[in-house]
Amino acid sequence: MKSIILTLVAFFLCLNLASAQERGFVVTGKLEGLKPSYLFMYHSYKGVEHRDSLMVKDGTFSFKGKVHEPSMCIIFSKEIRFQKVFYVQNADMKFTGSVEAPDKIVITGSPVQDEYSVLEKRIAEHRSKAMAIYERAEAVRKDGKTEEANQLMAEFDKLYRGEGAIRKQFIIDFPKSYAALGELLYWTTExxxxxxxxxxxxxxxxxxxxxxxxxxxxxxxxxxxxxxxxPFVDFTMNDAQGKAVQLSSYKGKYVLLEFWASWCGPCRAENPNLREQYAKFKDKGFNILGVSLDDKEDRWKKALEKDNLPWTQVSDLKGWHNAAAIQYGVRAIPANFLISPEGKIIARDLRGEALNAKLSEIFP
Structure with missing residues (x-):
């Protein structure tokens, strides 16, 4: 009899999970202090953005939708400083807490979010410890204790840079969690x-x-x-005039493959130096091929005009899902690859004086 009951329980549990997967997610909440007129929800899947908005009533909200697999999501307001990042999956999920303390909001109904909240807690505790050291350093500096302040700042910097180790440990601790997959993708670098x-x-x-x-x-x-x-990885992409450009067409010359975007401040700040180096060495066989991670054509073209970039620029206007960026493992910009006339990658992520020195070495 006991085994029959357990079998029935398992059956109905599976049935409920399958039903949730079929109907999608329902994210409801009642948050103290939630007074804006509208809330917005955003997540993406394979480069396709999913946006939703709704009117808030008495601090309550309810978003409905469906995800192919668990997805990092954000709920935010444009009227007040409130946002909450979390994992949404096809289940009934509930928010409780206050907009004054987003880090203390409790989200139930999602096993993936339950696991991700463990990482959030670890990161929050780590940052709190780091900020306490930073504030202490600032206080002793005001008291004129420069040496002690410098030692504390070195300790703060070490802690600040140690956040990656916490994410790595989470991946190790939760090998069965989808949230660990997301962190592994975020953590992986060149x-x-x-x-x-x-x-x-x-x-x-x-x-x-x-x-x-x-x-x-x-x-x-x-x-x-x-x-x-x-060897370089070849690709073809359209330029600003819609003409197909192939990276391999630069073979026989030095080419800097430069990944950037109109919205990237550090990228735009480097453009004057790139212009200078291009003018200096273009007649000696140096070229630049810019690859923009923009997703809005008008913003891309306005940046090209404003920054006065004379070299060829290409983009597929897919943002972070730019095909060339994916091929080259680019998940942060600015990023670049210097390719030799023989088609070999000879350096990467050269900016400022590092780029200038390398080019002066190549073209004495």
Whole structure:
């Protein structure tokens, strides 16, 4: 009899999960101090943005939708300083708490969010510790204790840079969590991709069928094939006039493959230096191919005109899902790759004086 009851419980549990997956998610909440007229919800999947908005009534809200797999999401207001980042999945989810303390808002109904909240707590505790040291450093500096302040700032800097280790530990601690997949993709860089491959190998087998896992696999592979010393990866993309441009057409010359965007401040700040170096060395065989991670054509073209960039510029206007950026493992900009006439990547992420010195070495 007991086994029959357990079987029935398991059956109805599976039935409920399947039903939730079919109907999608319902995110409801009642937050103290929530007085704006509208709330907005945003998430994306494979580069496709999903946006929703609704009118708030007496501090309550209810968003409905459907996700292919758990997705990082944000709910925010344009009228007050309120936003909350969380994982949404096809389930009945509930927000409780206050807009005055977003970090203390409790979100129930999502196992993935439950796991992600563990990471949020670890990060919050780490940042709180770091800020306490920073504030102490500022206080002793005002008292004229410069040496002690410098020591505290060094301690703060070490803690600040140690946040990646917390994310890495979360990946290790939760190998069966979809949230760990998201963190692994976020954590993986050109400098640690081999270690990332080892962490990925330890992820639960059932997670490796997800699109997020496939994205991580591709990212690690792309980082490997675009290392210094490797042959360049060819691609074709349209320029601002709609003409197809192929990277391999630059073979026989030095070309700086420059990833940027109109909204990227550091990218735009580097453009005057790029103009100067281009003018200095273009007649000696130096070229630049700009790849914009913009998704709005008008903003891209206005930036091209304002910054007066004379070299070829291409974009597929897919933002962070730019095909060339994905091929080269680019997840932060500015980023660049210097390619030799023989088609080898000979340097990467050269900016300012580092770029100038490299070009002066090549073109004495």
């Amino acid at each position: 400098s640690n991709y081999k270690e990332a491959a080892e962490l990925y190998a330890a992820i639960a087998t059932e997670l490796k069928t997800t699109d997020k896992a496939k994205e991580i696999e591709a990212h690690i592979k792309n980082l490997d094939v675009t290392q210094v010393g490797k």
